[in-house]
Amino acid sequence: MTNLLEVRNLSKQFKSSGGPFRKPRAMYAVNDVSFDLAKGRVIGVVGESGCGKSTLARLILRLIEPSTGSLRFDGDDLRAKSPAAMRRLRADMQMVFQDPYSAIDPRYTITRALIEPFVVQGRYTIGTADQEVSELLTLVGLSPGLASSFPHQISGGQKQRVGIARALALRPRLLVLDEPTASLDVSVQAQIISLLEKLRDDLGLTYLFISHDLSLVRYFCDEILVMYLGRVVEVLPETDATVRHPYTATLMDSTFAPDPRQRRIIAPLEGEVPSPFDQPPGCAFADRCPRATAICRSETPVLSTAFGHAVACHNPL
Amino acid sequence: MLEVRDLEVAFGQIAPLCGVSFALEKGETLGIVGESGSGKSLTAMSVMGLLPLSGGRITAGSIIFDGQELTKLPEAAYRKLRGGRLGLITQNPMTSLDPLQKIGPQVDAVARLHLGITGQQARARTIEILGTLRIPEPALICDRYPHQMSGGMKQRIVIAGALAANPDLLVADEPTTALDVTVQAQIIRLLDDLVKERALSLVLITHDMSVVAQTCDKVVVMYAGRAIEQGPVEAIFAEPQHPYTQALIGCIPKGLSEDEHLVGIPGTVPTVMNYPKGCPFHPRCIRAEDICTKTSPSLLPRGDGAVSCHFPGAAP
Numbered sequence: 099m100t101n102l103l104e105v106r107n108l109s110k111q112f113k114s115s116g117g118p119f120r121k122p123r124a125m126y127a128v129n130d131v132s133f134d135l136a137k138g139r140v141i142g143v144v145g146e147s148g149c150g151k152s153t154l155a156r157l158i159l160r161l162i163e164p165s166t167g168s169l170r171f172d173g174d175d176l177r178a179k180s181p182a183a184m185r186r187l188r189a190d191m192q193m194v195f196q197d198p199y200s201a202i203d204p205r206y207t208i209t210r211a212l213i214e215p216f217v218v219q220g221r222y223t224i225g226t227a228d229q230e231v232s233e234l235l236t237l238v239g240l241s242p243g244l245a246s247s248f249p250h251q252i253s254g255g256q257k258q259r260v261g262i263a264r265a266l267a268l269r270p271r272l273l274v275l276d277e278p279t280a281s282l283d284v285s286v287q288a289q290i291i292s293l294l295e296k297l298r299d300d301l302g303l304t305y306l307f308i309s310h311d312l313s314l315v316r317y318f319c320d321e322i323l324v325m326y327l328g329r330v331v332e333v334l335p336e337t338d339a340t341v342r343h344p345y346t347a348t349l350m351d352s353t354f355a356p357d358p359r360q361r362r363i364i365a366p367l368e369g370e371v372p373s374p375f376d377q378p379p380g381c382a383f384a385d386r387c388p389r390a391t392a393i394c395r396s397e398t399p400v401l402s403t404a405f406g407h408a409v410a411c412h413n414p415l
Numbered sequence: 416m417l418e419v420r421d422l423e424v425a426f427g428q429i430a431p432l433c434g435v436s437f438a439l440e441k442g443e444t445l446g447i448v449g450e451s452g453s454g455k456s457l458t459a460m461s462v463m464g465l466l467p468l469s470g471g472r473i474t475a476g477s478i479i480f481d482g483q484e485l486t487k488l489p490e491a492a493y494r495k496l497r498g499g500r501l502g503l504i505t506q507n508p509m510t511s512l513d514p515l516q517k518i519g520p521q522v523d524a525v526a527r528l529h530l531g532i533t534g535q536q537a538r539a540r541t542i543e544i545l546g547t548l549r550i551p552e553p554a555l556i557c558d559r560y561p562h563q564m565s566g567g568m569k570q571r572i573v574i575a576g577a578l579a580a581n582p583d584l585l586v587a588d589e590p591t592t593a594l595d596v597t598v599q600a601q602i603i604r605l606l607d608d609l610v611k612e613r614a615l616s617l618v619l620i621t622h623d624m625s626v627v628a629q630t631c632d633k634v635v636v637m638y639a640g641r642a643i644e645q646g647p648v649e650a651i652f653a654e655p656q657h658p659y660t661q662a663l664i665g666c667i668p669k670g671l672s673e674d675e676h677l678v679g680i681p682g683t684v685p686t687v688m689n690y691p692k693g694c695p696f697h698p699r700c701i702r703a704e705d706i707c708t709k710t711s712p713s714l715l716p717r718g719d720g721a722v723s724c725h726f727p728g729a730a731p
Contacts, residue, residue: 146595146596146597147595253683255683256683283450283451283622283684284450284622284623284624284663284666284667285450285662285663285666285679285680285684286679286680286683287666287679288665288666288677288678288679288680289679289680289681290679291677291679292676292677292678292679310595310596311596312596313667313668313669314668316668317668317675317677318668348597349596349597351600352596352597352599352600353596353625354600354603354623354625354626354628354629355625355628355629355669356624356625356628356652356664356667356669357628357652357669358628358629358631358648358649358652359649359652359653360628361628361629371595
């Protein structure tokens with residue numbers, strides 16, 4: 099299996115400028131992340147808000163510039179590309195955004211929104227791509243009759259389908275899906291997920307799927323990266339692999355089963371994700387971790403495959 | 416403790432809620448579940464007497480709280496109940512606290528107003544309640560502003576405010592929707608403990624069937640302003656009778672079966688301006704027949720619960 103995407107030691111540091119009462123500070127939104135995404139596979143990235151998963155998505159498409167690390171797409175070094183070359187290459191790698199309400203220009207008709215990628219790539223001009231537009235709408239299960247509607251005239255689920263159609267317009271090979279169902283109702287979420295499954299099979303797509311919903315990720319993905327405060331803490335090579343990291347175990351325990359006969363008494367994880375600024379030394383999860391020992395507060399654990407699959411923990415389960 | 420019978424709400428000519436009935440005992444949790452636009456928040460607002468704020472009014476039915484009819488209660492009497500014996504937890508903790516006031520005074524105010532105690536007594540109470548909600552260093556937290564706290568902490572403060580005057584009934588409108596999964600688990604567990612320890616009654620409004628499964632004793636499933644199925648939680652999950660309830664449960668990924676396949680519900684929830692004729696669910700229903708497009712089914716007892724469908728029964 100060839101790798102469509104290779105990410106090595108990718109980091110992104112954000113700096114906040116100081117003010118009259120504040121010193122300038124720096125934090126890593128994404129810290130030393132490496133993974134391979136093989137053609138036709140689906141990798142899920144899961145974590146709570148602020149763990150860096152959306153930043154990771156934007157880094158991969160170079161919508162924001164990485165601080166360090168390397169990115170290879172189908173063998174090409176992405177960081178060596180000029181902005182113009184990068185723009186051409188993005189036809190192959192597209193993104194679906196979280197909030198379909200703000201991802202489409204409210205003054206554009208659906209047709210206009212779907213032609214935009216072609217215009218950007220200089221392939222068509224407005225008014226010459228009606229055929230393409232109706233094909234795209236059919237592809238995502240929408241009626242071509244919607245083409246002249248405005249975004250406010252269609253529902254959230256339909257808007258997300260338009261978002262997917264727009265991402266598919268240039269026939270990309272990689273789709274980065276940034277919480278594509280987070281703002282939708284469950285019934286619509288299930289529609290969108292089954293659409294994505296069908297598109298993957300029909301078009302041979304590769305997905306990077308970002309979500310905070312572990313049960314959804316386990317359902318949809320082949321492999322799972324668990325992130326905590328900018329770092330990958332565990333890579334589950336199979337969705338049913340035995341969980342080793344205490345944080346992943348907590349995430350598993352926090353997802354409720356839709357079955358009243360399986361009520362569980364959750365040992366509630368106390369505390370919340372700490373601020374990424376002024377991180378104490380050691381493991382970022384140590385303060386909330388039931389298994390933390392002295393070493394966890396002094397040395398940052400690195401990903402190691404000594405226990406079967408990659409886990410960054412001093413005291414894995 | 417609470418009995419709602421044939422509740423109907425109208426905004427001018429539009430009737431977004433019709434014929435909702437349920438009853439809730441002391442120490443019970445009732446879940447009201449449905450997609451956006453199904454009328455679940457409206458039901459909560461009716462119980463809290465907050466409808467007039469948005470221009471709606473109750474056109475039929477009754478809401479009886481501890482023997483007292485609420486629909487005809489004058490506003491002054493309602494004000495005494497609300498925040499007192501009736502507590503409300505809103506969806507978004509970021510907007511339900513005053514950003515310009517410290518936490519302490521905001522929670523104190525509830526007890527001072529409803530229990531008629533002094534500021535000092537109220538503060539002692541606030542600190543005690545914050546402690547029971549597992550907020551670290553409650554005395555220090557009282558001097559903080561909302562923006563200095565995380566979302567999960569803010570939601571706990573909102574819950575503290577709702578508890579400050581010893582309510583008998585709590586209405587929680589999507590209390591965890593804006594929160595991360597680990598924090599959601601903490602808050603849900605907390606509410607569950609409160610119901611048990613204080614023998615509260617809780618109306619929990621949510622769109623998440625898994626939250627219902629984990630916390631509720633009874634469920635009302637709503638669609639397009641109607642209760643389409645209701646009953647004890649075990650029965651609803653073990654043998655849902657309405658095709659919508661079945662589909663809603665089918666939308667949640669269960670676990671690790673390779674053959675599992677998520678099926679969405681085709682189509683979308685109708686808006687209140689164009690509720691379909693007959694059964695409101697018929698355009699999306701796999702079992703729909705001629706009669707469904709013409710006559711609206713009534714909510715009839717079936718098994719341990721009740722269902723509103725011309726063709727109820729287990730999924731084929």
